[in-house]
Amino acid sequence: MARTLVAVADDESTWGRPWHAPTPPPRSIREPAGLAATLAAAPTARTSRMPASVLRLAGLFNADAREIPEVRYQFDHPFVLDSRQAQEAFGLTPTPTEDALRETVTAAPSAA
Known part of the structure; x- marks a missing residue:
């Protein structure tokens, strides 16, 4: 940069x-997460998709979470x-x- x-x-x-x-x-998010875990001698990173309904619910209590549904498209297709x-x-x-x-x-x- x-x-x-x-x-x-x-x-x-x-x-x-x-x-x-x-x-x-x-790369998929899983690839660098796994590599970072290996480099740090940490357990394998577990990644999973958070359901949209959970994100909307979290947005009721957290301003940062409220913004995620607007950019979720970045995680639905290759970016x-x-x-x-x-x-x-x-x-x-x-x-x-x-x-x-x-x-x-x-x-x-x-x-x-």
Whole structure:
């Protein structure tokens, strides 16, 4: 993200349009959750879909939960971001998911 911001800020001809920071290939949420658990030597992450009715009920008590149904479509179908234009324009490459997760897990304070 930072490399993209610096590249765009440094070239006035790129101003005034959106640029997607380089991203690795899309994955399901289960894949990085499982990899993060493995890297952290933690039990396998369990993921499941929360029923819409439960989200609406939670929204009665929590403002953040109230907003989730509006963006739920992002979880119903593949949500793929195409960053090829930024990669080609600025010569940037995405950080591999494995590297980003490894850095995050290594930097996180131990729960023990």
